[in-house]
Amino acid sequence: MSNPLIVVSRTDGPLRPSPIEPSWILEGNPVASNAILSTSADGTASTIVWECTEGRFEWHYDVDETIHFLEGSVVIEADGMAPQRLGAGDVIFFKRGAVARWHVEKKVRKLAFFRRTVPGFVGFAIKVAGKLRRMIGGSGTPSGSLQEAR
Template sequence: MVVKMMIATAIAMASRTVPLMPIAMGRRRTRPVVSAASDRMEMKAAPINPEWIIDGDPQARMADHSRSGDRAAYTALWDCTAGTFRWFFMWDETVHIIEGDVHVTAADGSVHHLYAGDVAYFNAGTWATWRVDNYVRKVAFLRRPFPTALALAYSVKNRILPAKTPSL
């Protein structure tokens, strides 16, 4: 069983490090570029779990922007009115605040005041308290975390092989 897991892990790591451009080009299921004006995206109600609300009546909305073909990455536009609430990050999430501001208190007690133009990263599996005094609008870039065994193997691979930064 352990040997099978190691083989599966090695295959998964190789598939993440070996460029698969020719294969991907032949099976394209999504558009190669997805773009939208954020002020024209259709925002739909995305209620915050009532058990998470600490103060006020925050009203959240979101608009789907894009998903990767393997459904491991997702981009959305999200906004919220005034209120204080706890939030659980199921996925790794990078946010770019595009309007308004928010006070974020992490589980370790650190406070981060994010303004328009700021970027922040939240680890999957963590809680944070969000205090929105007036309004906040963000773009959220979400990535599904690897399963624990695969994440460990990937971490080992990264320690052994030098990291390659993707060209932008």
């Protein structure tokens, strides 16, 4: 099947080089690599596993990104945010447009969920379509979703 509805991936598989933009590196020689684990059919969401060696750099977020740290230690700071030390089990969310300074203290490995935002009118249309679908009889949300948990 060329476009499966369910994709299974592993976070411990091989990674490919994913260099950090050289002008963003502040100190050291951080080396990053990643592997794409899944991508939505419309290309607006994806999941990757990413790792990086020690160093300091700035990161500019052009999409929304939720990170779940799998291993290692990092201190993240940004304007208006005190430095935060994060490690295995911690989760952080960056909105598109955020800029953060990373200090990787011990090689980190993370699972990252990316979502490209859509224009406001498109988001509104999606919400309306979901409400109409629920009113007509379809659930509009997958079983076990956040909507059902509320």
